[in-house]
Amino acid sequence: MTGLIVLAVDDEAPALDELAFLLNRDDAVDQVLTASDATSALRELADHRVDGVFLDISMPGLSGMELAAVLAKYADPPPVVFVTAHDDRAVEAFGVGAVDYLLKPLRDDQLTRAVERISAHERPRPDETVGDDDEVIPVESGGVTSLVxxxxxxxxxxxxxxxxxxxxxxxxxxxxxxxxxxxxxxxxxxxxxxxxxxxxxxxxxxxxxxxxxxxxxxxxxxxxxxxxxxxxxxxxxxxxxxxxxxxxxxxxxxxxxxxxx
CATH class of the missing domain: 2.40.50.1020 (LytTr DNA-binding domain)
Structure with a gap:
């Protein structure tokens, strides 16, 4: 079975490096892509089909919650795991479709559980989604992300x-x-x-x-x-x-x- 391709998103470089390091240690993960903000994350998602997104909440521009709401509108949305220091946003996170909610500092057992949930998450095959009329494309202009x-x-x-x-x-x-x-x-x-x-x-x-x-x-x-x-x-x-x-x-x-x- 091919390993997972995941995207880690965090605007703080040390936190992003740590998250990427921990994900790379997981045997189920084959590749870790990284992004420091929502716009960069959307670019990575346009270039790659990822199996899951590990997402910080507090970021400049689009917040993690706002980015997750954008991803939820995709015809083939990737499962989202929030990785955050905020312990009071879990209800909101699951409201935008998150499959897990991890608190910093991360523990190995937490991350392993989140990776397992991504592995178990069923997504439509690409050839089953390309004909959907509601596919939207995120576009960025002047710091504003819109959906087309x-x-x-x-x-x-x-x-x-x-x-x-x-x-x-x-x-x-x-x-x-x-x-x-x-x-x-x-x-x-x-x-x-x-x-x-x-x-x-x-x-x-x-x-x-x-x-x-x-x-x-x-x-x-x-x-x-x-x-x-x-x-x-x-x-x-x-x-x-x-x-x-x-x-x-x-x-x-x-x-x-x-x-x-």
Whole structure:
């Protein structure tokens, strides 16, 4: 059986180092990722599928409780264990779905019990969750973390190792590759049309030929005019097939996609 991958989050470096050290000593743990604040934790979670999160409560920016509430909204939320010096927040912690509540200083038997609870916690397989309509993506801007619903995204643009999510309310840069989103969201109605673009098929309003090129027209940012994105030559046939047969092809606020201009 493969060991657990866990994320330890604490804004105090000595406490984070100690927690990571103790977790690494546990035979059931294969890898320990670390983060010093909620934003860093969300980035780690965007890059890795973790089996559990060990989380401090008092942190700058989003507190541990607030971060746990964000994680609880994930389509596939990781189990959370609070590690804290506060002995009066347990009711609140379990209210946001925590599987355990450990008080500092940590004891080995406490940590072992928490790791066992994470091991026993059943999570849906990734291929059972990618089609859920309620998946949300945490985005950070100006120190504020917001949640963007996947079904509100019109298209996604590759920006190096990042991706820019385009929605009716604007665009959001997140630390995840376009290839990762393509793999995760293919069964949720998204299609790769170009090396730089992933489109939400229900947001497609048409295709347009431009000489030897093909453009896909996508509803975007509440604008009256659709945005046009290039379709790579090898993706044209597959895109046309999916627009006809894809089960997610109910156009929001419009009829079937057309191939005219």
């Amino acid at each position: 619903r996947r079904d509100a995204i019109s298209w996604v643009e590759a920006v190096g190792d990042y991706a820019r999510l385009h929605t009716d309310t604007g665009s959001h840069l997140v630390r995840v590759t376009l290839s990762t989103l393509e793999s995760r969201w293919q069964t949720a109605g998204f299609a790769r049309v170009h090396r730089s673009y992933l489109v939400n098929l229900p947001m497609v309003v048409g295709l347009r030929s431009a000489g030897a090129s093909t453009m896909v027209r996508v509803k975007a940012n509440g604008a009256s005019q659709a945005v046009e994105l290039p379709v790579s030559r090898r993706q044209v046939r597959e895109l046309k097939d999916r627009l006809v047969r894809d089960p997610m092809r109910t156009i929001r606020g419009g009829g079937p996609a057309s191939s005219g201009s």
